[in-house]
Amino acid sequence: MKAIAVVFFALFSVGVFASNQAFDEFKKKIEGQKSPQQRSELLVIANELLASESLDELQTAFVLHRAGLICIREACFDKTEQYLAKLEQLLTTFESLEYSGKLNLSRGNMAITRGDHFDAVDYLIQAATYFDEAQLFTLSSHANRFLSHAYQKLNKYSDAIIALDAALSAALKSENVQLEMAAARQKSGLYTSLDLVEKSLEIQIQQIQKIPYLPKQAQEFWMNDTFWGLAESYASLGDYQKSLDYFSKVYEKDKKLSGKQDIAITLRRMGEQHVSMGQFEQASVYFQESLDILTKLNIPLAVIGTQIDQANMYLRQGMLDQAQNVLESILSQLDQEKNINLFVRASYLLIDVYLQKEMFDRAVQQLQLIEGSKNKEAQQYYGFLSQALQGLGDFENAFAAQNQMHLAYKNQMQEQGSIKTLVLASESEYIAGQYELKQAKAEQALLKAEQALTRYIGFSVVAILLLVILAVLIFTRQRRARLEQEAKHLNQALELKKQLLADVSHELRTPLAVLKLHLEALEHNLVSDPQSTYKVLNQRLDNLNLLISDIYELAQADTGTLTLQLESVPADELFNELAGQVEDILCEHDLHLEVKKVDTPLSELSVDKARLHQVIANLSRNSIHYTDKPGEVCFALSQTESDVILSFSDSSPGVSEQDLPHLFERLFRCDKSRSRDLGGSGLGLSICEKVIEAHGGRISAAQSELGGLKIEISLPKQ
The missing domain is CATH 3.30.565.10 (Histidine kinase-like ATPase, C-terminal domain)
Structure with a gap:
């Protein structure tokens, strides 16, 4: 009996040892960048480990989490949800702040990958809360960076800035250089979206200088990431050829390092640059390649995003019927609340189509659908509304919409100034936070230093604080000068508007007075040659029609709706x-x-x-x-x-x-x-x-x- 027990124990020990060895091998292979083939092989190993039922709870949680990440990377979202559901069930049997955070982080990551930024926010907030409570600063930085990205896609820039500051703070606490670079790179992207392109390029130059000091296996990844940032910045500056050159470099590296979705996104961005340069044939090829990949991956919102770019290309080519069909099909598939960005973007393109086809009533109907979402694009909204109402002959409301457009422009300038100021203030707070962290570390070393050295450091601290205060004062003064200059330009614009209205009124008053005199003469039979009088009246009406037509064309030019069929x-x-x-x-x-x-x-x-x-x-x-x-x-x-x-x-x-x-x-x-x-x-x-x-x-x-x-x-x- 004892012999049987000994044999059983020996067999059990061998099984556990083999299982632990397989788990350790899986952990070793999972680290670093992987090709699609390697990721597929890792999924096979993960499934074998889970089927063995010899892992403890923490090991099982590790395998489930990493398998879910691999599936997100490969865009197999149904499998991802299966792994995450098993992880969620496992967490009911034992408490782990780390894996509770990782579960929410993975679901938030998957939502972002699928374009569901609205759903991603709650998951990522919960993930950051778990990681902060567990003092897992590396993971907290990841969660807050993803959260900042989701907020940015929802046009919530203030929330995006706050989340990014939290990511930077956590990266510093973790003392991880690559995490700091990731946060800085995302800040560069935020600057680009706020038209602070010079500051974005400044950060990217700093990133390039750090790359040679990173481990070799990380250098290629960061160089590719920097190429993407440069491509985005040049696109914002309107240098589409340089932007295309950098996106092409990203594409070549994507084929070696990244998943299929990254390749599809890069192809779409390359197509956008070709459209901006009027190279529609090449753009069409890139858009179709991107659609083929995204359709196979079954990412509906990403597919729709590329289809919207295609519709914009058709619009630029003057293919109005084709653009209309695509956009109307897209809008029928979107949830207006959850997919607000895509819905609004497609709506404005469709409205432009309707206006060019003189379908003014349908343009007004589509404008009514996005009225509640017009805040960010209020100037374009009222410009289109004015044009549509003019087409319907409702000149009074069209003029009111024109006034709303000018007011929206003024508000937009003020709002952009506030957002940019908030970003710059956030950067100042980040620098101050870095200083405070370094100061805390220095204080520990100063306990063993001599009194003279302590006084010297104290003097240095005061000098730095004075410099910071001086910099804030200079920045405040410069900002006040910019706001005064903007106010001056706005006042000049209002004066020009008043002068234009006065001139137009004068131009209309004289011919109308002449028309009235001739009509009264006809009414009281005071003219000897009625036919000659009718001819004069007809000529005056032609002149009035010419004046109104010219004013309308100039209004189109002022609002940016003057379109060219190049x-x-x-x-x-x-x-x-x-x-x-x-x-x-x-x-x-x-x-x-x-x-x-x-x-x-x-x-x-x-x-x-x-x-x-x-x-x-x-x-x-x-x-x-x-x-x-x-x-x-x-x-x-x-x-x-x-x-x-x-x-x-x-x-x-x-x-x-x-x-x-x-x-x-x-x-x-x-x-x-x-x-x-x-x-x-x-x-x-x-x-x-x-x-x-x-x-x-x-x-x-x-x-x-x-x-x-x-x-x-x-x-x-x-």
């Missing part, structure tokens, strides 16, 4: 079309047209041909109205290293040197011979200026060699 055309071909247009307009008005162009080959231009025809038509009408007959007009084409130049010159009379700088001001009238009352709106040159600026070009006025006015237009080459 296409690539050879400069020669475009010039010949425009010259033919000028000849058709001038041929019946006793004006001789001379056409000049260079013989050297010309580059292609990316332009909206219809808008350029509108500009040349305005210039031609000005020459017809203000040039003595018979007269001359010269239309010329030339080029520089970077621009193609169109010049339009006419013969006398000219414009005085004092009036030249004011020609592009709205409703400006010269006091000399070129101010004849010929029925123009006084807005033609202002519209020309806005159209050319929308093309990225320049327009200027000068004295013409023919004795009249010369308008020169510079358009950038492709």
Whole structure:
């Protein structure tokens, strides 16, 4: 009997030893970066360990947690939830602050990965609470960084800053350099989203300087992370080619190091840069590759995010029907409360489509759906609302919406200033926190130091505090100066608005008075030739319609809704079309047209041909109205290293040197011979200026060699 017991005990001991050996091997292999193949192999080992039923509670919790993380990385979320559910059940049998926190952290991580940032917040707050209570500072830093990310995606920047400060504090307490770098990198991303790109780049440069001092296995990861940050920063600065170059580097490393979802996200960002540069064919390829990966991984919200980018591409290409179909399908799939960011983003694109297709009633309906979410994009909201109401003929409410848009712009400027100030103040608090931590460590060493050394350190502390106070005072003074400057600009904008309203009122009053007089004369039979009077009335109404149309186009330019249908055309071909247009307009008005162009080959231009025809038509009408007959007009084409130049010159009379700088001001009238009352709106040159600026070009006025006015237009080459 004793022999049987001894054999049984021996067999049991061998089984336990083998199990512990397998567990130790699993722990060793789980550390560090892994390829997809290695992660699959680790899942097999984890399942074998769990099936052996020889692990104790802590070992089982470790395996379940790590297996769940592997599945999150591979985007197999159903398996993740199975492992986490078993971990949750296990925690009912024993108490562990560490694994209670890890359970919530994993669920928060999975929610973020799936795009459910709203659901992630509660999990991550609970995780940070458990880790803080257990004084597990490394894990607390991770939880607070994830929490900051979730808040940022929900546009809760103040909460994001607070969570990030907690992450930085925990990283310092853990004395982990890579954790500090991770928190700093996330702070860099927050700066980029708040348009503090210079500070973001400053942090990234500091990160690059630290990378050579990290372990070799970590250097490649941090270099890839820094490339991503640089790509984001250059995208914010509008340098899309540099941004694309860095995203391409990230993509090459993603294929070696990361999971499939990271590759899909990088492909989508590369597609976005191509769209920004007008390279739609290549963008379409990247978006489709990203969609194929995300669809296989079954991440619906990530799929929708990429589809929204595709719809934006269709909109930029003028493919309005295709953009409308995609966006309406997307909105039907989204929960307006939980997926607020995606819902609002898709809604604004769909509203833009409706406005371009003159479906103004549907635009108003969609605006009503997102009215409660308009705070962040209030300026765009009221701009679209004004445009839609104008299209429906509701000019009174359209004007009210226009006023709300200007008020929203003012509030947005103030809010951005407050958020940026909060971020900078947070950074000051972080620096002070670092100083306090170092001071606490120094105090322990100072217990054994001599009295003279103590006095020296005390003096240094006072000096540093004085420097900090001085820096705060300087920062406060600079901030006050910036706010005063912003207030000055806002006041100038309000004065310009008042002046514009006064000028428009004056322009409308005179023709309306004339209309009233003629109508009264007709009513009382005081005119001998009614047909002639009707002709005058019709002409005056045409002039009023022209003025209203010009004011509407300028309002579009002011609100950023002036859209261009860009296409690539050879400069020669475009010039010949425009010259033919000028000849058709001038041929019946006793004006001789001379056409000049260079013989050297010309580059292609990316332009909206219809808008350029509108500009040349305005210039031609000005020459017809203000040039003595018979007269001359010269239309010329030339080029520089970077621009193609169109010049339009006419013969006398000219414009005085004092009036030249004011020609592009709205409703400006010269006091000399070129101010004849010929029925123009006084807005033609202002519209020309806005159209050319929308093309990225320049327009200027000068004295013409023919004795009249010369308008020169510079358009950038492709």
